[in-house]
Amino acid sequence: MRNPALPTSDDHRTDLSGRVAIITGAGQGIGRVYAHRFAEAGASVVIAELNAESGQNVCTEIVAKGHQALAVSSDVTSAASVQSMIDKSMTAFGRIDILVNNAAIYSRMTRATFDELPLEEWDAVMRTNVTGSFLCARGVAPIMRKAGWGRIINVSSGTVTMGRPNFMHYVTSKAAIIGMTRAMARELGPFGINVNTIVPGLTKTEIEADGATDAVWNTILDRQCIKRPGVADDIADVALYLASSASGFITGQSIAVDGGATHL
Numbered sequence: 708m709r710n711p712a713l714p715t716s717d718d719h720r721t722d723l724s725g726r727v728a729i730i731t732g733a734g735q736g737i738g739r740v741y742a743h744r745f746a747e748a749g750a751s752v753v754i755a756e757l758n759a760e761s762g763q764n765v766c767t768e769i770v771a772k773g774h775q776a777l778a779v780s781s782d783v784t785s786a787a788s789v790q791s792m793i794d795k796s797m798t799a800f801g802r803i804d805i806l807v808n809n810a811a812i813y814s815r816m817t818r819a820t821f822d823e824l825p826l827e828e829w830d831a832v833m834r835t836n837v838t839g840s841f842l843c844a845r846g847v848a849p850i851m852r853k854a855g856w857g858r859i860i861n862v863s864s865g866t867v868t869m870g871r872p873n874f875m876h877y878v879t880s881k882a883a884i885i886g887m888t889r890a891m892a893r894e895l896g897p898f899g900i901n902v903n904t905i906v907p908g909l910t911k912t913e914i915e916a917d918g919a920t921d922a923v924w925n926t927i928l929d930r931q932c933i934k935r936p937g938v939a940d941d942i943a944d945v946a947l948y949l950a951s952s953a954s955g956f957i958t959g960q961s962i963a964v965d966g967g968a969t970h971l
């Protein structure tokens with residue numbers, strides 16, 4: 708007879724068949740690659756994106772490959788919009804197993820020395836990057852708790868370890884994510900819900916982020932052990948692992964995916 712303390716081989720696969728994953732901010736960049744990767748692994752994916760057009764485009768790409776996807780125009784800063792996104796996901800797919808809190812003010816953020824940062828910019832970054840992650844996690848937690856299984860993946864940044872200048876609002880918001888993950892993991896672990904943070908280093912996507920100049924890239928590449936630019940697929944590989952049963956005994960962790968630029 709199987710010892711229930713031991714996982715079956717099924718528990719140790721990165722197959723997401725039958726799972727439903729919400730990925731916020733999946734209309735472009737790394738989020739778009741998460742959506743493709745999870746769909747290829749068998750999940751039905753919800754693209755919860757502020758930009759309705761880009762979200763729909765990603766959804767169309769995924770459906771064209773024969774996978775299941777739903778685009779929901781959503782604003783993670785609004786509790787009502789988040790609840791409506793969750794309701795639409797449940798109506799379409801009947802369950803929510805995975806949440807990736809990827810949406811953030813990042814590639815088009817205002818940069819300024821911290822004492823010249825407008826309060827409105829500070830508030831907007833905190834509201835999207837921190838409060839948005841809280842609202843989405845709060846919305847899915849009861850559904851995952853009831854199912855006795857869930858994965859919440861939060862997204863921080865290597866800038867927290869390095870403390871890049873002229874980004875203090877962003878760096879502060881991404882530091883908060885690490886604490887949020889640890890607190891959430893303690894509360895949700897008993898219900899089979901694992902909560903972890905991915906900490907991407909500077910990552911190339913189809914969007915050229917403001918401020919990611921050649922000089923910045925050279926500094927980052929100097930720090931990396933692996934001497935090539937990080938790409939969205941590098942981050943999606945780790946997200947897939949964290950979204951799956953393979954990561955069943957890992958929670959509350961921050962995992963840097965940055966070619967060894969930082970060692971947490």
Ligand SMILES: NC(=O)c1ccc[n+]([C@@H]2O[C@H](COP(=O)([O-])OP(=O)(O)OC[C@H]3O[C@@H](n4cnc5c(N)ncnc54)[C@H](O)[C@@H]3O)[C@@H](O)[C@H]2O)c1
Pocket residue numbers: 731732733734735736737738755756757758761781782783784808809810811812813814815835839862863864865906907908909910911912914916
């Ligand atoms: N690319 C990098 O170098 C890098 C490095 C470290 C961390 N990250 C983090 O990874 C994540 C993805 O990065 P990216 O490069 O793809 O960013 P990006 O700026 O290209 O994409 C962010 C997406 O979030 C969406 N979004 C913004 N506000 C939203 C809201 N209120 N509601 C719903 N969606 C909203 C945007 O429309 C956009 O599609 C972010 O959390 C970012 O902070 C990126």
